[in-house]
Amino acid sequence: MEQAESVVSESSQPGITITSALAMLLAALGTSIANIALPALAEAFSAPFAQVQAVVVAYLATLTICVVIAGRLGDSRGLKPMLVAGLAIFSAASLLCAVAPNLFLLIAARALQGIGAAFLMTLAMALMRQTASEARVGRAMGLLGTVSALGTALGPSLGGLLIPLAGWRGVFWVQVPLAALALILAITILPAEPVKQRAPAVRLRSVMNRKLAPNLLVNGVVAAVMMTTLVVGPFYLGIGLGLPPAQVGFVMAVGPVISIVSGVPSGRLVDAWGSNRMLAIGLALLATGAFLLALLPNGIGVAGYVLSIMVLTPGYQLFQAANNTAALADVTKDRRGTVSGLLGLSRNIGLIAGASAMGGVFAIGVGSEELARATASAIAAGMRLTFLLAGTMMLVAIGIAFVDRKPTKRPP
Template sequence: MKILESSEQKAAQRGVMLCLSLSMVLASLRTSIANIALPTLALAFDVPFHWVQWVVIAYLVSITLFVVIAGRLGDVFGRRRMLVLGLVVFSLASGLCGLASSLWMLVAARALQGIGAAFLMTLTIALVRETVGTERVGQAMGLLGTMSAVGTALGPSLGGVLIGAVGWPAIFLVLVPVGLLAAGLALRFLPAVAPLEKTPRLNVSALGKSGVLPGLAANLLVANVMMATLVVGPFYLAVALGLQEAVVGLVMSVGPVLSICTGVPLGRLVDRWGTRRVLTLGLGTVAAGALSLSVLPATFGVVGYIAAIAILTPGYQMFQSANNVMVMADVSANQRGAVSGLLGLSRNIGLISGASVMGAVFSAGVGSVAIEDAASGAIVDGLQITFLLGGLSILVALWFTRRLASDHA
């Protein structure tokens, strides 16, 4: 009987992780798979490129606005119920995207898809604490980080194949059955927790004392640096080094591939070594990677760039797993969804600042608005200034998280 129960428990655990993994893949795939279609969409709808960018902007704005709301609704009405709702909304919106007959119908459907994705991003992290044993929380967080990287890495290649073989609607329609499958798995395997009769409001001062706010600040600063690699990297590789687009794409895929390979093993370190040690090691590695980006490419070119990314990415994986575990560790069960939403919000703000603020720093460092026409030496100067600032900001993040760790000591 005990062997049977153990077998059933393992099967249920696999179902839970498959559900959460699919939700995380969908949440990350939706951005990268759409970006590859922007030139095709501009031609299909016969509109300028700056109009078609709203296909991405509407999605990101919806996520940013709804991540905290989604987490709070999960606390009040039940996280399984709200995750299923988010998956259904996401699937419905994906179908509407594929059927859109005008650009603005597509933009509206993408905004709705972003609302569904906010539930996916927020509630998957919140559900880890109540569905996975304490001794394996770090491993589970690492797996979710890996799934996020899988979605990011898979998007451009899958999108390119589907657009070439079937047409742009396929990149949205392919998400519908995956979303519905994840919803079915959620209903089958996730525990049904009764909604709370009364859920207390978030106490901001209490979050500061528990160390949540320093963790959120660190999350923002790290996301800011990681986004800078996606904004600055292509200009350095294509303009300063003169690499072909295919080669640029190959080099830019090094980070996501490393994330896929290292996510789960590094997540296990949290369970074995504890959050404080892994958090410090992760941030130290991220700082080393950012500072390497300001030095190695100028000396060794593309090899130096890849080496710096190879330092930066594992550090990010360690930080992400440890920070998520630590921030959520002492949060009461009735506020996990809201705090998970704040984690998503801080990350999104960091991504936005990485694209805007760090992009502006890079442009100032280059000394030219028309970066594509700048000399290679000027591009390298901009790269060095950007990631020197990035490395210093990670040292600030290290201070925040050491404060968080001391609060939990």
């Protein structure tokens, strides 16, 4: 069996890599590209912020709900057929988003797109892990992580270029041919493999403990803060500072680009200096960056925004590497998948909270849900309130993270 899998892997690995990477890129692109269209959607549908932000929340909600379902279906019915099904759903949903005649149908189509994205994100990683040789698993996972960050970075900049040319519909039209290409590659290139017998399910109660709970809670808080930058940023840069959509997209891409560059070095720092030390530094940078976002942009404009992001984003990468390492440090091999799933779930819940609850705080700070008609000074006030709260949340997260924390020991 191992020899057969090796032959399949060696003969098909380039195609598998390209297909899996494109699937992961699409899922990440779907997460970030719609954010920059929120001001245009608010204007096009004459809708308050609370309604248009559902375009983002619907995608994240169905993505969160369906990741576990997608993984189980992949185990029971095969990774290739389920990835093909996910790509078909994502392709059809992207088309429905592009032609949606009203906001309600757009939100429904985005929810369907999130279901497809759950299959893309979960099964692309499972497929790469299954087909890569043991010597290349780390590189394969690193590649998918880089592609995910690339998709997040590409979304705002690509959307900023498309909106002036094709309106808000352009951010969805561009996903249709990419999804169709990935679907064709998946059907023609991915090898069909036999379904393996599933291991007994691990109960959540058996892995949840006082040591893991803080990692999950802080992971959600950090994700909420990072999502807040993606939701609030376009409004502040576009309305508060008066930047055109193309420039908003490029400024919004600064953070994800820094994520791409700093991801691997962050992991090396955790290996060299330990997870606890890097966790503390990462959270401190996140808190500092959030407070800077509350103060610097209102003082020195775009430069202040970029400087704040340059502090916040490396802190996020350090936190991710350190928190994941700490959470998995003493976990046995048969439970690492479950714990990794819980980390992903807490992150997605945090993303939803950042898009909804923190978006609501921003609207309160502005003083109106009609953000498209708000003044620059009102937008600046909303920005200040939102990130003062975000900075305070990070200080609370630091306290949670280091309650009863002891130095972690690396598993053999």
